[in-house]
Amino acid sequence: xxxxxxxxxxxxxxxxxxxxxxxxxxxxxxxxxxxxxxxxxxxxxxxxxxxxxxxxxxxxxxxxxxxxxxxxxxxxxxxxxxxxxxxxxxxxxxxxxxxxxxxxxxxxxxxxxxxxxxxxxxxxxxxxxxxxxxxxxxxxxxxxxxxxxxxxxxxxxxxxxxxxxxxxxxxxxxxxxxxxxxxxxxxxxxxxxxxxxxxxxxxxxxxxxxxxxxxxxxxxxxxxxxxxxxxxxxxxxxxxxxxxxxxxxxxxxxxxxxxxxxxxxxxxxxxxxxxxxxxxxxxxxxxxxxxxxxxxxxxxxxxxxxxxxxxxxxxxxxxxxxxxxxxxxxxxxxxxxxxxxxxxxxxxxxxxxxxxxxxxxxxxxxxxxxxxxxxxxxxxxxxxxxxxxxxxxxxxxxxxxxxxxxxxxxxxxxxxxxxxxxxxxxxxxxxxxxxxxxxxxxxxxxxxxxxxxxxxxxxxxxxxxxxxxxxxxxxxxxxxxxxxxxxxxxxxxxxxxxxxxxxxxxxxxxxxxxxxxxxxxxxxxxxxxxxxxxxxxxxxxxxxxxxxxxxxxxxxxxxxxxxxxxxxxxxxxxxxxxxxxxxxxxxxxxxxxxxxxxxxxxxxxxxxxxxxxxxxxxxxxxxxxxxxxxxxxxxxxxxxxxxxxxxxxxxxxxxxxxxxxxxxxxxxxxxxxxxxxxxxxxxxxxxxx
Numbered sequence: 001x002x003x004x005x006x007x008x009x010x011x012x013x014x015x016x017x018x019x020x021x022x023x024x025x026x027x028x029x030x031x032x033x034x035x036x037x038x039x040x041x042x043x044x045x046x047x048x049x050x051x052x053x054x055x056x057x058x059x060x061x062x063x064x065x066x067x068x069x070x071x072x073x074x075x076x077x078x079x080x081x082x083x084x085x086x087x088x089x090x091x092x093x094x095x096x097x098x099x100x101x102x103x104x105x106x107x108x109x110x111x112x113x114x115x116x117x118x119x120x121x122x123x124x125x126x127x128x129x130x131x132x133x134x135x136x137x138x139x140x141x142x143x144x145x146x147x148x149x150x151x152x153x154x155x156x157x158x159x160x161x162x163x164x165x166x167x168x169x170x171x172x173x174x175x176x177x178x179x180x181x182x183x184x185x186x187x188x189x190x191x192x193x194x195x196x197x198x199x200x201x202x203x204x205x206x207x208x209x210x211x212x213x214x215x216x217x218x219x220x221x222x223x224x225x226x227x228x229x230x231x232x233x234x235x236x237x238x239x240x241x242x243x244x245x246x247x248x249x250x251x252x253x254x255x256x257x258x259x260x261x262x263x264x265x266x267x268x269x270x271x272x273x274x275x276x277x278x279x280x281x282x283x284x285x286x287x288x289x290x291x292x293x294x295x296x297x298x299x300x301x302x303x304x305x306x307x308x309x310x311x312x313x314x315x316x317x318x319x320x321x322x323x324x325x326x327x328x329x330x331x332x333x334x335x336x337x338x339x340x341x342x343x344x345x346x347x348x349x350x351x352x353x354x355x356x357x358x359x360x361x362x363x364x365x366x367x368x369x370x371x372x373x374x375x376x377x378x379x380x381x382x383x384x385x386x387x388x389x390x391x392x393x394x395x396x397x398x399x400x401x402x403x404x405x406x407x408x409x410x411x412x413x414x415x416x417x418x419x420x421x422x423x424x425x426x427x428x429x430x431x432x433x434x435x436x437x438x439x440x441x442x443x444x445x446x447x448x449x450x451x452x453x454x455x456x457x458x459x460x461x462x463x464x465x466x467x468x469x470x471x472x473x474x475x476x477x478x479x480x481x482x483x484x485x486x487x488x489x490x491x492x493x494x495x496x497x498x499x500x501x502x503x504x505x506x507x508x509x510x511x512x513x514x515x516x517x518x519x520x521x522x523x524x525x526x527x528x529x530x531x532x533x534x535x536x537x538x539x540x541x542x543x544x545x546x547x548x549x550x551x552x553x554x555x556x557x558x559x560x561x562x563x564x565x566x567x568x569x570x571x572x573x574x575x576x577x578x579x580x581x582x583x584x585x586x587x588x589x590x591x592x593x594x595x596x597x598x599x600x601x602x603x604x605x606x607x608x609x610x611x612x613x614x615x616x617x618x619x620x621x622x623x624x625x626x627x628x629x630x631x632x633x634x635x636x637x638x639x640x641x642x643x644x645x646x647x648x649x650x651x652x653x654x655x656x657x658x659x660x661x662x663x664x665x666x667x668x669x670x671x672x673x674x675x676x677x678x679x680x681x682x683x684x685x686x687x688x689x
């Protein structure tokens with residue numbers, strides 16, 4: 001059998017014509033349809049001037065059309081140049097210029113660049129290849145042309161990655177490399193022909209691409225989704241397409257966990273496996289996800305645009321070993337790994353003596369497009385030199401310390417920011433953290449670790465110092481702590497350490513995040529609560545925060561009705577739901593709050609709503625500062641005099657003339673909640689020039 005993905009798809013079109021190759025929402029593309037589309041698009045591109053070696057850029061949209069267009073370009077003899085669908089017109093034009101692409105397939109408005117590059121609608125080309133080509137070229141299209149089988153050494157793809165100097169690097173992948181990359185993924189993960197793999201990742205990224213190619217080679221189904229923004233879409237896709245697997249990045253796992261909360265295991269536990277790439281799961285994540293998903297195999301893959309997936313780790317098995325739980329992965333038999341000393345010579349490595357990682361195998365890129373000097377620095381005698389500092393153990397497992405320029409030189413001792421993050425990340429008082437090296441303020445050690453933390457409530461630096469003191473070596477102990485609203489990440493949700501360094505350089509701005517702002521920016525609505533009572537002194541402080549809120553004309557005509565017994569809370573929930581349904585009022589649910597507070601105000605007070613709102617906000621922020629979750633429920637404000645709610649409110653002692661402006665539920669959260677994206681364009685400085 002040929003080692004060309006095109007040939008494999010054509011073969012599957014014969015053996016499994018009606019099997020779904022790719023699906024997206026209501027759109028399904030079978031293997032037979034994919035073959036037909038590839039041939040039609042290839043013929044259309046020939047009329048548009050594409051020939052062997054032509055570079056054709058296209059928007060890597062998360063839709064079946066991307067697959068057909070990519071392979072159609074290769075069928076026409078061209079080289080597929082992947083473009084970030086979210087890129088700016090300027091960055092897209094730059095990539096086209098670097099690649100020497102004469103044709104751009106996109107539906108993004110690019111009129112200002114139409115005189116520099118020929119632009120064709122990707123969607124129209126997919127839907128009507130012949131009509132689109134005839135309209136653009138002014139001549140009819142024949143579906144027949146002499147297809148030239150590509151050689152394994154021919155260039156198949158150009159993947160452009162962000163460069164540190166501003167210019168992106170164009171990774172050259174031959175057909176041989178593409179085949180070895182997909183073969184490694186199949187072997188490392190164990191992808192089967194009956195797998196239906198959900199890929200909610202950008203398809204111009206090497207991780208998503210290698211999964212996509214591997215699934216197509218095996219004859220499985222690729223389920224496409226436009227990102228991890230909504231967990232509900234993941235659940236819908238899993239239900240509709242009976243997904244057996246999913247590709248994810250570590251930070252997106254956290255997003256989904258917060259959105260699904262206690263339904264995470266129920267939903268994702270149906271998967272056969274989850275492959276995590278484009279970053280390494282932290283130790284805390286590895287322990288948590290394997291514990292909550294015991295029947296789903298978790299894999300963590302290390303790879304790059306230059307290598308594809310090269311190191312694979314079965315996390316489900318690795319967590320059983322106190323050493324291997326820290327590993328980034330193990331090379332496949334067809335992948336060679338060696339560790340190099342500062343002079344570039346192979347060395348024996350261990351945790352105390354790490355070196356730069358170098359790899360060899362059939363999956364290695366051919367170089368960087370148009371950058372011969374950089375290619376020569378990276379490829380030496382068939383080995384690819386990475387910027388990663390690693391060490392290996394006797395069993396061949398590879399342990400990552402971080403990028404060479406990210407290591408922290410503490411008085412001559414090299415400290416891995418990843419090690420610091422793994423240990424510090426298990427501190428229960430934070431959601432996440434990231435470490436960088438900063439200048440030693442004493443001028444003695446050169447550098448010291450600085451830790452950026454996103455608090456889970458009000459952060460105590462003193463408590464965290466005590467926690468870490470007994471868990472890590474002295475050189476690794478953070479000397480500076482910076483509280484952040486969030487950890488900056490790049491498009492693939494990896495920690496952006498350059499952005500962290502910029503934040504460090506602008507500490508005056510970062511330092512504005514004091515405990516009050518931490519609470520305001522960190523609080524989220526929580527609807528599911530743990531079976532853990534709120535201590536009475538804490539509850540009293542939360543209530544005190546409420547009645548210390550400002551009121552219109554200082555009238556203080558409010559009442560705070562506190563409900564603590566589970567049976568009474570259950571009666572209130574039932575009465576709210578029944579009354580809301582009868583009166584066609586939407587009533588959001590809540591589960592197991594330990595305390596409910598009805599914030600009511602005299603209906604005759606024209607400021608009653610504002611007063612109650614201020615009190616509720618004070619209470620919510622106070623609760624958050626103690627690690628307690630809360631949620632505002634609206635339904636009762638319209639139902640005070642409606643049965644059966646009225647009778648229960650009377651029984652609870654809510655004054656007859658009061659409007660219940662807020663039903664506030666409190667308790668320790670079962671899980672963190674994801675916050676909604678905040679609009680950034682709502683502030684207008686009216687008198688600024």
